[in-house]
Amino acid sequence: xxxxxxxxxxxxxxxxxxxxxxxxxxxxxxxxxxxxxxxxxxxxxxxxxxxxxxxxxxxxxxxxxxxxxxxxxxxxxxxxxxxxxxxxxxxxxxxxxxxxxxxxxxxxxxxxxxxxxxxxxxxxxxxxxxxxxxxxxxxxxxxxxxxxxxxxxxxxxxxxxxxxxxxxxxxxxxxxxxxxxxxxxxxxxxxxxxxxxxxxxxxxxxxxxxxxxxxxxxxxxxxxxxxxxxxxxxxxxxxxxxxxxxxxxxxxxxxxxxxxxxxxxxxxxxxxxxxxxxxxxxxxxxxxxxxxxxxxxxxxxxxxxxxxxxxxxxxxxxxxxxxxxxxxxxxxxxxxxxxxxxxxxxxxxxxxxxxxxxxxxxxxxxxxxxxxxxxxxxxxxxxxxxxxxxx
Numbered sequence: 001x002x003x004x005x006x007x008x009x010x011x012x013x014x015x016x017x018x019x020x021x022x023x024x025x026x027x028x029x030x031x032x033x034x035x036x037x038x039x040x041x042x043x044x045x046x047x048x049x050x051x052x053x054x055x056x057x058x059x060x061x062x063x064x065x066x067x068x069x070x071x072x073x074x075x076x077x078x079x080x081x082x083x084x085x086x087x088x089x090x091x092x093x094x095x096x097x098x099x100x101x102x103x104x105x106x107x108x109x110x111x112x113x114x115x116x117x118x119x120x121x122x123x124x125x126x127x128x129x130x131x132x133x134x135x136x137x138x139x140x141x142x143x144x145x146x147x148x149x150x151x152x153x154x155x156x157x158x159x160x161x162x163x164x165x166x167x168x169x170x171x172x173x174x175x176x177x178x179x180x181x182x183x184x185x186x187x188x189x190x191x192x193x194x195x196x197x198x199x200x201x202x203x204x205x206x207x208x209x210x211x212x213x214x215x216x217x218x219x220x221x222x223x224x225x226x227x228x229x230x231x232x233x234x235x236x237x238x239x240x241x242x243x244x245x246x247x248x249x250x251x252x253x254x255x256x257x258x259x260x261x262x263x264x265x266x267x268x269x270x271x272x273x274x275x276x277x278x279x280x281x282x283x284x285x286x287x288x289x290x291x292x293x294x295x296x297x298x299x300x301x302x303x304x305x306x307x308x309x310x311x312x313x314x315x316x317x318x319x320x321x322x323x324x325x326x327x328x329x330x331x332x333x334x335x336x337x338x339x340x341x342x343x344x345x346x347x348x349x350x351x352x353x354x355x356x357x358x359x360x361x362x363x364x365x366x367x368x369x370x371x372x373x374x375x376x377x378x379x380x381x382x383x384x385x386x387x388x389x390x391x
Contacts, residue, residue, distance in 0.1 A: 248280030
């Protein structure tokens with residue numbers, strides 16, 4: 001992938017950009033097997049599927065643009081080492097359908113007189129623009145502001161922006177008043193009638209609310225969900241828990257089979273984000289999946305408390321999709337001591353996955369697959385199917 005910003009040394013985020021893509025993909029497979037070591041590679045029956053490749057460019061469905069510069073000439077991109085804005089509107093990681101709207105957003109900043117936040121001076125209002133595009137081309141736009149000072153002006157000029165961007169379905173303001181490296185705050189002000197963006201993957205509609213997480217690579221995320229769905233269909237568990245469920249991607253795919261038919265199983269999804277759970281619940285209701293239930297809560301606490309009662313027994317299969325730190329010692333211990341027969345573990349950090357696998361020796365890796373969610377970087381996703389070994 002050619003990038004003029006990289007060549008000019010204005011942005012060096014894509015650390016593998018000089019490697020041929022085939023070498024990147026092979027290197028990630030090798031790295032994953034090396035990091036997992038004897039915990040996974042030494043498993044007698046472990047089968048690695050071919051890694052899932054991504055498009056080399058234009059794969060990101062979300063643009064996280066730090067806003068710098070001035071009201072008259074805002075920059076959309078990143079900050080350099082001196083905390084000045086570097087404009088990256090033509091970043092090749094974004095599809096043309098995303099990059100072509102960024103000049104309109106820059107013009108909107110000027111028209112609405114929203115002062116970009118100056119990190120060095122701790123002055124100004126607009127910190128970031130977060131733009132997400134659905135597979136159908138609809139858009140969600142979020143303004144991350146320091147305060148509500150500009151909200152009235154954003155409301156005033158929003159109709160003109162909507163007229164210029166008919167695909168703009170959801171617009172909101174997020175308030176992040178603190179001076180620290182946190183992308184967003186707790187308060188969200190919705191500015192449109194529509195509250196969710198529909199992410200349609202594998203024939204399943206998933207609703208995405210402004211503060212809900214979704215994978216940035218739509219095609220590879222779809223492949224990840226299909227892989228988990230295939231394993232679940234083969235195992236045919238009667239009960240499934242999807243822990244760290246987010247907006248319900250795994251749970252909704254487990255509630256249906258590859259043909260789209262409703263599966264004969266009960267599925268529970270648990271996520272700490274109430275916004276994500278609201279999204280997942282709406283998706284299940286609209287799809288008519290009445291055997292799927294979502295609840296807000298901590299995954300470890302839910303497993304520990306629910307699994308200890310006869311009212312909510314441990315399921316046949318558990319799916320975990322934790323943040324980079326992994327599922328942690330307590331949930332590992334619960335899974336190790338439970339009678340859960342299979343675990344599907346989706347990880348964005350093979351190091352924490354290796355640590356967690358070592359803490360669950362009774363659950364042995366049987367199948368695994370690397371998915372290149374983040375081309376041009378060293379990051380990737382790996383999904384594994386674990387099976388309980390009875391001594």
